[in-house]
Amino acid sequence: MKISTKGRYGLTIMIELAKKHGEGPTSLKTIAQANDLSEHYLEQLIAPLRNAGFVKSIRGAYGGYVLAKGPTEISAGDIIRVLEGPISPVEGIEDEEPAKRALWMRIRDAVKGVLDNTTLEELANHTDDGESDSYMFYI
Amino acid sequence: MKISTKGRYGLTIMIELAKKHGEGPTSLKTIAQANDLSEHYLEQLIAPLRNAGFVKSIRGAYGGYVLAKGPTEISAGDIIRVLEGPISPVEGIEDEEPAKRALWMRIRDAVKGVLDNTTLEELANHTDDGESDSYMFYI
């Protein structure tokens, strides 16, 4: 029941690009160093994002990547779907017995609601607005 | 972003037991055959459910398992937590940057809301109440 590093690092890349939106390209090297991640691994993740039309690449020295759309036009769900596949808690919901199928569909819709209503703009401009450190993380 | 067969099959076991609640023990063999699953694999799944106090075992011939509490007192979340670990879309939410941490927490709470508010009783007594087959499964 986890989102893998693909989706997580992909979101990291996209948030970094959103922060620099309108300021020219950012290289993967910069992003990898800033977040202590493998540049080569990020290359694998950004390829599908480019193919899906969320980023544009600019080759050559001082090149890098830029968002292909505005940060308000890209949702967290867009990114997760590209890198992790369809948002669904199980493969083959159709085959399940009705009671379980209804449960999976409710979970899927709940997660979808959150992901599709969170834009890159929100994620890039988020200022810590009072979730206390004492908040319980695991429940 | 998937719930594995551990959680799914565990839920299957518990729904079967809930259907037979008050009617004496049900053997894993019965459940395995009815759902076309490996009995040995189900043994591995029911061990943690027994340790967590959700089922009781009755040994010997004509033995099996029974719910240790009423079907209204056990939620889908109880079962998923025992078999899959804490409900959270990422490991180590604490370490994430605030924007992403907030996103993961919103997802976690959404999923938690569904799972903790669905009881075994609902799952066992579910009658197909009009989710049409044309419902889009992947969105």
Add this chain to the structure above:
DNA sequence: TCAAATGTCTATCAAATAAGTCAGGATTTT
């Protein structure tokens, strides 16, 4: 009392997935 049915426990294993690495080529700018 004994055989059959069932649960309990431990160990092992194969397949799939996730995560990351490596090597080298192509393109553009300076």
Add this chain to the structure above:
DNA sequence: AAAATCCTGACTTATTTGATAGACATTTGA
């Protein structure tokens, strides 16, 4: 030409998942 960067595919490693096997303990009922 040299440097920076993107691009591509193959490869490796670790972990998780799903499954199998077998020895053993307990209970029922003939």
